[in-house]
Amino acid sequence: MHENRNVERRTVLKVAGATLATVGLGATATACGGGSGASGDGTVELRFSWWGADERAKRVNESIALFEKKFPKIKVKTDFQDYQSFWEKFQTQAAGGNPPDVFQNSLTFLRKYDKRGVVLDLKSQVDAGNLSLDNLRSGLDKLGEVDGKLVGVPVGSNVMSLVIDEKVFQAAGVTPKQGWTWDEYFDALQKIRDTQKVAGDTGYFGIMYLYDLYLRQNGKAFFTDDGLGFTEAELTEWWQDGYNRVKAGIVTDPKIVEQTKPKSALAAAHGASEFTWDNFTVRYATEGDSTYGLAPIPTTDGKQTGQWLGGLMLSASARTEHPEEAAQFIDFMVNDPEVGKVMGYDRGTLTSTPQFEAYQPTDAPNKAIAQYEEDVAAAGVLGEPTPHPAGADTVEAAFLRISGDMSQGKTKVSDAVKQFFSEAETALAG
Structure with missing residues (x-):
């Protein structure tokens, strides 16, 4: 895929x-x-x-x-x-x-x-x-x-993964490890920004499946069997935190991300890491000029990643x-x-x-993908899939679009959250 x-x-x-x-x-x-x-x-x-x-x-x-x-x-x-x-x-x-x-x-x-x-x-x-x-x-x-x-x-x-520009991470002296925390991840982004003069991440807060992992780490999930598994206050905190990090320069300017598409902002050297599905990572070797690797997902408690x-x-x-x-x-x-x-x-x-x-894959990207999934399974962090109620496709589209508008300053965080919940509730009720 x-x-x-x-x-x-x-x-x-x-x-x-x-x-x-x-x-x-x-x-x-x-x-x-x-x-x-x-x-x-x-x-x-x-x-x-x-x-x-x-x-x-x-x-x-x-x-x-x-x-x-x-x-x-x-x-x-x-x-x-x-x-x-x-x-x-x-x-x-x-x-x-x-x-x-x-x-x-x-x-x-x-x-x-x-x-x-x-x-x-x-x-x-x-x-x-x-x-x-x-x-x-x-x-x-x-x-x-x-x-x-x-x-x-x-x-x-x-499986949801973290793709990193290995050269940038190495130059910044950052080594991701299984069980590292979100605080450690964000500290790493800041260090990358300070030492390498590039944003540490390309825009984590707009990825529905990553937010799901974060919620799962905290005993919740993005979806329940028939609705959303989080509150407006929780989403406000997630999006406000992301917006603040964009303004601080440790997350890539969303306008640059849009201008770079269809090429990845990571491959274009506008950021040093990007969350995505592991099997999408073959693109970076063909699009970019650096070397790219798969790193562990940050955690809340140093143990569970929420991955499935x-x-x-x-x-x-x-x-x-x-x-x-x-x-x-x-x-x-x-x-x-x-x-x-x-x-x-x-x-x-x-x-x-x-x-x-x-x-048996012979190319480095696919070898890395196979090894990553084996490593995640061996770490014992894999859980059951999150339920996806009818209308989940519409909800995912709304999450991506509205978070993008919010991150570019087109709408306030509070208004974006209200808009998302309104659209999501309509989609899930259909």
Whole structure:
């Protein structure tokens, strides 16, 4: 999963804006199912859709060729777009009762489309032996569950991480260590600013998933099963602190961050560290001129980071005419070792043990990603995924947009908090 985090998060905003206007799905849809039926010789056709770039398309198509060789009576018709176009098209298909048989998915959208009756509960297919979860790596076996149903199977994993410019950190005499605190992190940013004349961070306070980690460190979470898990006062403190650090020069000026896009402000040397999903970090080696590494997440108590494994998933349509074949396809894409060799870490670190062991990365960025996830797991800090209620995608978009306006001085912190809570409550009530 090599998408640019900033691009992906930014495009969510446009997709989410249309979400609330989407009509009710599930029982109200009357169109035909997702499958195309079986031909006279018993051949079944599945429709499979995903988002990504041309490189992912080539890898997926090569993997599908392996699947069709093993299952000659199942043909797979493919469709892919960029992130924004995918969700716009999927919403239209789902509203019309004709989503693809199998589709790429993420935690943000699981509950939303389960609530609307769009996704298939795959537990019966597991029981029937058409889909195996036995080989999923530790921390991933529950990722696709919603209210006791299995509505997604992870195909690529990632974890929130801290990417650092190693040359800048070394020159400043800063060495991140497992269990370091937020105070120590902010002291490091100040030291970097004072000695290297560059901001220490590119804008941590606008990342919803990082704020979730901070809340989890303090016994809370960004979302509960049906709402927000924090107060206006708590968000005010988080955003005010971030705004103050921008003004103090230890966090990159948000206007510079915007002007630098789509290139990362870290890679452009406008900051020395950046929080992002670990599998996005391959971009820095190609965009920047320094060396970049993955560092531990700062903590509140010196122990718990709040981290959890997320990642891309595969889901099946509740309207598919071929649930058995859809499950067999998902199983193959998740567990087959040869597919692991073909896909590599394009969608994140491989989630099943057979694929993880079959693919041995040779480049430094992907080696570092695999090692980081192993180190985080070994540290014993991984927890269960945070619940994502229906409307979480709209909430995330609002958090990014409103925090950006606040950090640029377009709105006061207090007004920004009130605006966010208003938009979030509307989205979560829908």
